[in-house]
Amino acid sequence: MERPLCHYCQRPGHFIRDCRTRMRDSEQRPRQAGNNQASSSGSPSAQRALVPYQAPSNDVRNHHSFGGNGGGSNGGYGGGYGGSGDYENYQRPWSSDYNDRNGKVEKMWSWMAEEIEERQRLKREKEENKRKEEEERRRAEAEEKRLAEIKDKDEFKASIGKMVETQMHSVCEEVLGKKGSQGEQPVLPTTIEIRRRTASTEAEGKTISESDSLLAKDEEIARLKQAVADMQRLSRQPQVVQQEQELTALRLDNQHLIQDVICLKEQVGELVKLTKSGGSAVVVGMTSAKEKGKAIHTPTAGDYVKLSDAYRRLRDDRDMAEREVQDLKERINRISSSRGTPASAKRKRIMRKSISPPSNLRIRLSKAGSPVTAGGSGNGTHEGLKFVKLRNETRDDFNKRVCAELSKLKKKDIERLCAEEQLEYATIGSSAAVIADVYTNRAFGKVSDGTKQPEDSKHRMTWLAAAIGTRMRKLRLAIARVCHRELVNYAIWL
Incomplete structure (x- = not known):
């Protein structure tokens, strides 16, 4: 959206009805007109005139486009806006005073803005310096604290070493039966021996680890060779593998059949329990057969399989008949x-x-x-x-x-x-x-x-x-x- 433009002062940002320059000029015109009238009253030509003499104004906006003499808003001759007209349209003056005044205002504003910016810059610099000083102080305190801790540790280690050395001197005196000087170090041979044994142990450990890695690699190679041999043997005997797979499948089917037979046997047992009539007859028939010594036929797995197949066929036929009846319905x-x-x-x-x-x-x-x-x-x-x-x-x-x-x-x-x-x-x-x-x-x-x-x-x-x-x-x-x-x-x- 474009900014409004004033047609009086030719500046953007406001309309002519809100122009302060026009308002200020309109307030100054009546005073200028009164001053001009007072200054012209002393001339002889003006005293003899019926109408008071009014000197011509230098304001280019005073032009006589409307009306005659007098009739202005101030009630006298030539007292209107601009001299001798009623409600004239005001034009922008072409003098350079206004431009100079505006230039001064702009210079003043730019100077004040520079001053404010300079003050803010100085304030920021002071804050930055203060912050840096605070960080340096904290860093120095932390460094001093760290050095103090290191010094304390060193002193503690030195005291412990001195105490151990004193104890070792006393022990050596008791063991050896002679008094050693304070500057001797009886612990040095022992330390050297300990270091030598530690080095030998590490060397032995390295050799053992290398031998273990070699053994593991040999075992892996042997295992891979065995796997390759097995694969070659299987590729040479595909029929044997197929037969073994078929045998495994048959075993699984046999297990499923045995489970089905067991379930069927349980269902038969439940039906026997449900049949009230005929239960006594079953018991009597079994006892009479045992008493007479007749041979009792024991069903085999094949009989169970045949019975389960017959039951499945009967069930499938019944389901098929039910489906056909449902479709017909x-x-x-x-x-x-x-x-x-x-x-x-x-x-x-x-x-x-x-x-x-x-x-x-x-x-x-x-x-x-x-x-x-x-x-x-x-x-x-x-x-x-x-x-x-x-x-x-x-x-x-x-x-x-x-x-x-x-x-x-x-x-x-x-x-x-x-x-x-x-x-x-x-x-x-x-x-x-x-x-x-x-x-x-x-x-x-x-x-x-x-x-x-x-x-x-x-x-x-x-x-x-x-x-x-x-x-x-x-x-x-x-x-x-x-x-x-x-x-x-x-x-x-x-």
Whole structure:
């Protein structure tokens, strides 16, 4: 953003309404005008004039652009801003006094700034010198303290050495039986001997360490050679290694089988405990066999493996049957949900029934029925129920129409039609689809194996799925009973 520029003094930083130079000039003009009037009153031409004489001002801003004589803001002739005009626009004076004054102010300000900066510099220098002196003093104190500690240590060592030397002198005098001089050093030969033995010990240690490192290197080389030989031997005999791996895998499998057999045996034991009836018979049979001296067959590991395999196969078959039943149920639910009647249609049907009198499907079919054409018709044995093939009606359209009409019948009617056609009833929709297929085959003939079946065969598949689900439920119950009976017999046999 640009700084404002004053159009009076031509300096940035303020507007003309805030210019101090203009305000100062406007205050000085009335005083200058009064002084000029007083000085000009003594002239003869001014005394004879009707209007007091006013000397021309040197101010270039006094120009007569507006008004006439008098009418200024001071109430007299020529007493306005600038002399003889009303509210004139003031112009910037072209004298050099203002520039000189501003230059003086700037010089004064720069001098004061230099003085302040010099004072701050001196203050910083004093603080820096003071800080350096403090650091030097602390460093000198630390050095003196360190030297004093070193001196104390040296004095302590010297005192200890002197005391030890005195003690050694006394000991030597007692041992040798002669008094030694104070300047002798009897400890010197002993010290030399100790140093010699220490040097020999270090040399022996170095030789021992070198021999140990050589032995370790020899052992590492021997180990690497043995590893290379083993690798070569294994590469020459891959079949032996493979056989060993297979043997290890078989051993692991055998262990797993043994664990499975143990678990199965525990389950059989639990089933034996749960079977209340037959427990006494088991005990009596075992005691009678022992009394008669009959040989008791002891099961082997192979028998346990066969039993576990049979149990696994039975369990897998049961799981597969359950999955198939679940898939069929899901498929039936999807088909039934896609064929379900919307709620709006049900409401419309209820409203229609409540308004119009009830209608009978058999009556409507009998009224709408026409004589059977030469192509044949699907005519059920149910009395009054008849489906006629219309003109230009295809097989799919006929099947859909018959299936839709049969789906509107009641459950007992569908069951009766299934009994007449020797079919098994599952649900209304699936049974109606199967019956519609039967009627379509009668009307149009059966579809050969080479031709493509219509899309409505899904209804027959739905019925088959429901029938399979019913059969699988019965089969599942029978399988459970057989498994329980076999496990009980095996427990008794054990």
